[in-house]
Amino acid sequence: MSSTRVAIIGLGRMGSTIDDEVADYPVFVLPYSIAGACVASEKLELVAGADLLPEKRQAFTERWGVKATYEDFREMIERESPDMVCICTKGVNHSELTIAVAGLGVPMIFCEKAMACSMAEADAAKAAIENAGARFLTGVLRRWKTSYQEARERIVAGDIGEPRRAIHFAQTNLLHGHVHSIDTLMFLLGDPKAVSLWGELHPRDLKFENGRLESDPTSIYQIAFEGGIEATTIQSGNWDFEIHGTEGVVRIANNGAHLSIRKRLDYSPKFKPYVETHLPPPLLPRSATVQMLEDLADAHAESRQTAGDIEQVHHCTEILFAIAECHHLGLHRHTLPVQNRDLYVFHV
Template identity: 40%
Template structure:
């Protein structure tokens, strides 16, 4: 069970030292953008999240634009700023490395951090730009027992966790389907949505994907695409749950549908509508879905809860609630839809055999 309250942790012996690679929005300024957006619970950026976790001390930023790193250094009262993240990691010897660069640089940064003593990594989404890179990252992280989470924050949102607990208890009966009503770029935006679908379904293994790339002008022949493609389709999980990927005007809305009830997730996780299945006419097989109160919960920062999850794993030498293999599954779905399109809409088995296809994401 995933309790919807605080994440309980052992008392650490000392603070963990953290550094942030990249000094853009997710590093430390996106909090300013979402002040009036109910779906984002502050603190939201990496730096603001670390500032709210007493067991972590943020000690440095790095960015190839040194002025940006210095700006965040001043904003958060951090000791040092660097132009080269490699120099920062070698000098600071951090326990936790946050990576907030564009996804095109994630693989090299994760590999460097892993090879230079990082004990935990918080990597922004998208994880990377190819499954081959994801495999290299997985090997580097797992061979060193590095604790790992990505910035697909809905997994740590208390409302989503409340729904996951309902599914686990059987409150919806047997879970049959999960739905995202929007996709967008399948690496940058949809990594959020795909990870949520996997989380609500119990983090199953993947069986197959079938779908279509919807980006205008897509050419299935090249082995590389220099834009983040969008698509629609369906994915079969090994527990029998079907995942439906739709492209509608309902941005950041989702559903979990079971044999005895369904939950609609609205307004990017602000509102939840639960309906329970009941017989409408005895003996005739007619059913209806009756509105039922969704369990109450207290919304808190998913960024803080993600960081606390890393701290818990460090304290206990345990596993995080996501880990790199679950993060890789979001890429398997994205590239599965692309490979299905490249094979004229055929159903493709997952995990994919072709690991080399590369797609850009910012």
């Protein structure tokens, strides 16, 4: 199979340099950056980069040996005809870039989260991707991390019985962080659809001005998924996740570093203690960014959807904006879909 030619828009941390920040943290299997992942993968070839800032373009060329750099991403796509474009920008609306890149005929698009700042924007980006027939992913990396994949496999294999409750532990912002927490809970549960939810933004007296929030607030939620599964978040912890089933609990602790299973022992009708087993780390941990981009390339080659396709990303975004709408209207409970497609929360 010939390699997939990749171009990056936004040559900052995620696009190029983030490995320097996380090299000392064993929880991150490098390469983490998009450029590093392209260089590490035999399936991908890094061919070009675009950034508004000349110093970023120069640093990118020096670091990765890629001479084809551009100020204007449109010119880059027209001249280089990449197979895959990775949008890693800050300070510009991700949905607008996604629509522009899809409109230029790029068949594989990776766009950093969050995909949009309103449901109207998310709807437009989804339509553009579907009309172009492009394959799509966002940077919800836990889907491609080995510890979360093993946890999901154990849940599917029935190790904890029927999943009933799911909990995320960490304090984080709605669009920047809960896009990860909710996507991960959904991934672990086999991607069920949310039916209704309650949520609020913090501080509790936060008010939208003309339907807009110009910053990304912290938030909490309680989500009801189809099949009767309930999920919530606790504003404490270190990006830990628990899935509680009828016969046990899967726990992923310390941002994916530790995985354990608590099995319920059936000694007697009244005495059913949990016994915890800590699972060893994977022998061959792989970079989640490499796995993610290779999934995008393979999905295109095999005419299938990615493990985090546009339908999934759009639904996760719908949940985030339902939380915002719940707070905005002071609702006791919100049944999806979101009614106010223009409700706006700033991100990046």
